[in-house]
Amino acid sequence: MKIEIIDLVKDYGKFRALDGVSLTINRGMFGLLGPNGAGKTTLMRVITTLMPVTTGQVRVGGIDVMRDPGFVRKNLGYIPQDFGFYKSLNAYELLDYIGVMKGLTRIERQKQVKTLLEQVNLTKDAKRRVGGYSGGMKQRLGIAQALLGDPQLIIVDEPTAGLDPEERIRFRNLLTRLSGERTVLLSTHIVGDIEASCSAVAVLNRGQVIFSGAPETLMRHANGRIWQVEIEPREYEQIESTYRVTASRTASGRMLVRVLSLENPLGRGIPVEPELEEGYMAVITATEKEADHA
Ligand SMILES: Nc1ncnc2c1ncn2[C@@H]1O[C@H](COP(=O)(O)OP(=O)(O)OP(=O)(O)O)[C@@H](O)[C@H]1O
Ligand SMILES: [Mg+2]
Structure with a gap:
């Protein structure tokens, strides 16, 4: 599912966080790099329809996100930078609950929750309260919730901060595997994560795209x-x-x-x-x- 961003401007009051961003993001894994405050999270939140655009357009699978936010939400899995969990639930309950929010039937939920817990290697801990999970386990749970409903578009905001190298590599490999038939947009500060997994990359600075192309070209x-x-x-x-x-x-x-x-x-x-x-x-x-x- 293709994302087309055309001349996008996003203001927070008087502050211009995105200043005429144009980008095309195709199937596969796309890396978004940029220093703190560059506008990466803002761009992702606009694509996910969590925030309205000021001017310009974002199209997902040819559909304008402002005109039909429901279409994007149905096809989207989002792993936000700060993931607030319901700490007293266990992983099983939490995923089931999110499945309800995504409109999945009971049978679909039973099947998907089981498969996803296995995929992110949390089956063994599925009955534990998620409040007691480590950073890496929370990240994996974050992936599992994003994958409920089998979305064609996955947006991941700075996932590997705070993960140990082994968890980071496992996380990266999982995303790479998923990006086969899907579009995965990944923002990170860790250039090595991009190098290992992305076929295309953009660099954002002060709300503007200052590079877009292959990692080798950036190099x-x-x-x-x-x-x-x-x-x-x-x-x-x-x-x-x-x-x-x-x-x-x-x-x-x-x-x-x-x-x-x-x-x-x-x-x-x-x-x-x-x-x-x-x-x-x-x-x-x-x-x-x-x-x-x-
Ligand atoms: N709700 C908000 N109200 C006002 N300004 C905001 C708001 N959210 C973000 N900003 C500002 O917009 C700019 C872009 O922020 P954003 O969070 O998109 O950057 P980022 O690239 O994700 O940074 P980081 O790498 O630190 O996550 C920053 O200057 C930030 O202070
Ligand atoms: Mg951010």
């Missing part, structure tokens, strides 16, 4: 601008105040830093291949510079 934005320099620890401050450091490590009293820079740092950097995260930093830095000059 190429840092081509020729990533340098590795070996420095003395005492040189670090100078490096950091002059250049954007993307990584650093110490080995036997010397420091190896990677920096994003147009020119060779200290005249003794070695050009190296960029990582995806550095491509992301390159596009963010470019727009920050423009904003400074404005």
Whole structure:
């Protein structure tokens, strides 16, 4: 199910949170990156019909979300950034309850709840109060509730914050598996999550799309601008105040830093291949510079 976002503007009072966003999101897994406050959650909430647009249009499967919010809701599974659970229910009761809200029959609920609990590996804990669940278990329960009713569109807002690496990878693999026939829109700060799973990505900054395309294309934005320099620890401050450091490590009293820079740092950097995260930093830095000059 395709999402088409056309010239979308969203204001909170006088504050413009989304400023002319246009994006097409196709089947598969689509990653949404951007710094804190970029507008990712706002964009997702508008798509889910939880919030009205100010101007512009969002179409899901060709249907305008403002004109027919019911259509989107029927086809949507949403995992919000902050998931408020009914803490005193157990997983079984909670999913059954959400199934009722989604209009599933008793038989459909019985079947789906059982399958989903198995899929997210919570069968063993299904009779425990969800208030006592760990962060990872809550995330998995969040997925299960989103998948009730077999939605064609799944929107996941920053799911992996607070998960240990093993849970993160399990979560990511589950989403990848789901994205086969569906559209999965995933927002995250963890560039590695995008790299491992998304075929398309957009970067949002200050309410505007500053990049949209393949992850490899994003990475190429840092081509020729990533340098590795070996420095003395005492040189670090100078490096950091002059250049954007993307990584650093110490080995036997010397420091190896990677920096994003147009020119060779200290005249003794070695050009190296960029990582995806550095491509992301390159596009963010470019727009920050423009904003400074404005
Ligand atoms: N209900 C609201 N009222 C007023 N301003 C809001 C509201 N919700 C969000 N904002 C502002 O809109 C901007 C975008 O917020 P949003 O939550 O969409 O960003 P985000 O990209 O999801 O950030 P994060 O990475 O921290 O989750 C921020 O400047 C935020 O302060
Ligand atoms: Mg957010």
